[in-house]
Amino acid sequence: MLPPRFFRLFAALVLLLEAEILPVVADGDGLLEACKQDLNSFLPPPYGNYSGYTCTTVWNTFILRYTQSQSNVLTIVLSAVYTTGWVGIGFSKDGTMVGSSAMVGWINKEGRAKIKQYYLRGQSTSEVIPDKGELQLTNVPTVTVLHEATIYLAFQLNLATPLTHQQILLAFGTLYPMHNRLTKHDDKTTVVFDFSAPGSPAVIPKNTNNLKRSHGVLGITAWGVILPAGAIVARYYKHRDPLWYYIHTFVQFVGFIIGLATVVAGKALYDGLHVNIPAHRGIGIFVLVLSILQVIAFFLRPNKEAKKRKYWNWYHHWVGRLALFFGAVNIVLGIQVGGAGSSWKVAYGFFLAVVLITVIVLEVLLWKRGSEKNADPPTFQSNPN
Numbered sequence: 042m043l044p045p046r047f048f049r050l051f052a053a054l055v056l057l058l059e060a061e062i063l064p065v066v067a068d069g070d071g072l073l074e075a076c077k078q079d080l081n082s083f084l085p086p087p088y089g090n091y092s093g094y095t096c097t098t099v100w101n102t103f104i105l106r107y108t109q110s111q112s113n114v115l116t117i118v119l120s121a122v123y124t125t126g127w128v129g130i131g132f133s134k135d136g137t138m139v140g141s142s143a144m145v146g147w148i149n150k151e152g153r154a155k156i157k158q159y160y161l162r163g164q165s166t167s168e169v170i171p172d173k174g175e176l177q178l179t180n181v182p183t184v185t186v187l188h189e190a191t192i193y194l195a196f197q198l199n200l201a202t203p204l205t206h207q208q209i210l211l212a213f214g215t216l217y218p219m220h221n222r223l224t225k226h227d228d229k230t231t232v233v234f235d236f237s238a239p240g241s242p243a244v245i246p247k248n249t250n251n252l253k254r255s256h257g258v259l260g261i262t263a264w265g266v267i268l269p270a271g272a273i274v275a276r277y278y279k280h281r282d283p284l285w286y287y288i289h290t291f292v293q294f295v296g297f298i299i300g301l302a303t304v305v306a307g308k309a310l311y312d313g314l315h316v317n318i319p320a321h322r323g324i325g326i327f328v329l330v331l332s333i334l335q336v337i338a339f340f341l342r343p344n345k346e347a348k349k350r351k352y353w354n355w356y357h358h359w360v361g362r363l364a365l366f367f368g369a370v371n372i373v374l375g376i377q378v379g380g381a382g383s384s385w386k387v388a389y390g391f392f393l394a395v396v397l398i399t400v401i402v403l404e405v406l407l408w409k410r411g412s413e414k415n416a417d418p419p420t421f422q423s424n425p426n
Contacts, residue, residue, distance in 0.1 A: 075104055080118065083188045087181060088118055088195040100211045100230050103128075109236055113200040114179060123148070123192035126227070127218055130194065131161065131210030132176060135318060136231050137378055139163055141210055142174030146185035146194040149217060154185040156194055157221060171221040205237040253379055256306035259299055260375060264328070264368030265392045267296035272361060273396075277403040290339070297332055300368075304329050318378050324371040331364035369393070 076096035081089035094106040102122040109115045121128050131143030138161050146156040160173035179197040186193045212229035271292035278285040307325055338357050343350045376385050 075120075076106070080106075080193075083186055084118070084193060084195060085184060088116065088184060091116065094118070099209070099232050099234065101228075103211050105130075105234070107236060109200075109203060113203055115198045115200055115204055115236065117194075117196055117198070119144075119194045120191050121213065122190055123187060124190075124215070125217065126213060126215040127223060128192055128194065128213045129159075129211070129223075129226075131212070133208040133210055133231070136208040136233075137318065138210060138229075139378070142176045143210065144176065144183070144194060144196055145218075145223060146192060147218060148185070148187050148192065154187065155218075155221075156183045156185040156196070159223065166222060166225065169223050171223075203237065206233055206235050208232075209234050252306060252310055256303060256310060257375060257379065257385065259303040259306060260368075260372055261389055261392065263296050263300035263303055264365070265372055265389055265396075267292060267299060268368065269365060269396045271296055272365060273399060273403065277407055293335070297336060300329070300332055321371060321374045321378055324367055324374065328364055328367050328371060331360055331367070334360055335364065 075098075076094075079089075080091075083089070091108050093108050095108065096104065096106045099105045104120045106118040106120075107116060117130070119128070119130050127145050127147035129143045129145035131138070131141045133141040141161045143159045143161060144156065145159055146154070148154055157171050158174040158176055158178070160170045160175070162168040162170055177199040179199050181197045183196040184193070186195075209232045210229065211232060212226040214224045214226045216224035218224060271289050274285055274292065275289040278288075304325060307322070311322065335357065338353070338360070341353075342357075343353055372389055376389060
C-alpha cells in the first residue's frame with residue numbers, strides 16, 4: 042500500500058490548488074470613489090448621461106460600468122489606468138481567445154483616440170483581424186476618451202436575448218498598435234461576469250492565470266517527464282532486477298499523484314471559469330481512468346509463475362502505453378487551447394525530443410544485447426593430431 046506520506050502530500054497539494062480560486066472583491070472605498078465620478082463631464086451622450094450604471098472592479102485597475110435595457114441593449118463603459126499601448130475587452134463563447142470578438146481602444150502617438158472591434162481568429166498577431174467580429178454594435182458611435190490618467194472605452198451592443206453569465210477576456214498591451222494591428226498583450230485574464238445581477242459585488246476567480254500555469258506545469262511534469270521516465274526504466278533496465286522494479290513503482294506512483302493534482306487543478310479551472318473545452322477535458326478524464334486502472338493492476342499483480350501473468354503483462358503494458366500517448370496528445374491540445382505561447386511549445390518540444398531520443402538509443406542498445414545473446418556459439422575444430 043502507499044505510505045501515509047503520499048496521502049499527506051497529495052492532501053496538501055489539493056488544498057493549495059483549491060486556494061487559488063478563492064473569490065476576491067475590490068477594495069470598497071477605492072471602488073466607491075471611482076464609481077462616483079461624473080462621466081457626463083468628459084463622455085459624450087448617451088454614455089455620460091446614464092445614472093443607473095452598475096459599477097464594479099473586474100481586474101486590476103479595470104472598472105466596468107454597464108446597464109442593460111429591456112430592449113436588450115447593453116451599454117458598457119470600461120475604464121483602466123493608462124500610460125501607453127492599448128486596452129481591450131473581449132466576449133468569448135468558451136472562455137478561450139480563439140473565436141472571440143473584442144473591443145479595443147487606445148490613444149495613438151499623435152494623441153488621437155481609437156476604438157475598433159477585432160475578431161480573434163487565432164493567437165498570432167496576424168490572426169487578430171481589425172474591423173471584424175460578431176458583436177452587434179448599435180448606431181450609437183463607439184468612444185475612447187483619455188481623462189486624467191484613465192482611459193475609457195464606451196460602446197453599445199444589440200443583443201438577441203438578455204445577457205446573463207458571460208465569459209469576458211480582459212487584456213492590455215503597452216506597445217501601440219501598428220496600422221491597426223494589435224501588438225502582443227502584456228497581461229490578460231478571463232472573468233465570468235453576471236450581467237443579470239445589477240448592484241451585486243463583482244466576484245472573480247483569483248489568480249486564474251497562475252492556476253492555468255500550475256495546471257500546465259503539473260501536466261507536463263507528470264505526463265511529459267515522470268511517467269515516461271518510469272516506463273523507460275521498466276522496459277530497458279530489467280537486467281537490474283529487482284532494482285528496476287522498485288524504481289519503476291516509486292516513479293510511477295509519484296507521477297500518478299502529480300497527474301491527479303493536474304486533474305484537480307483542471308477541475309478548479311472548469312468550476313471557476315466554466316471553460317467549455319470538451320476534447321481536452323474528455324481526454325483528461327480518459328487518461329485519469331487509465332491511470333487508476335494501472336494503480337489497481339499493481340495491487341492485483343499475479344505471481345510470475347501464474348498462468349495468467351502473461352495476460353496481466355499485456356494489459357499493463359498496453360494500457361500504460363495508451364495512457365502515455367493520450368497524455369502527450371492532451372498536453373499539446375492544452376497548450377494550444379490555453380494560448381500558452383511559444384515558450385511552452387518549445388519547453389514541451391524539448392522534453393518530448395529528449396524522451397524520444399532516449400527511447401531510440403536504448404531500443405538500439407536493447408536490440409544489440411538481444412542479438413549478442415542469440416548469436417550462435419563459436420565452433421571449435423578438433424586437432425586431428
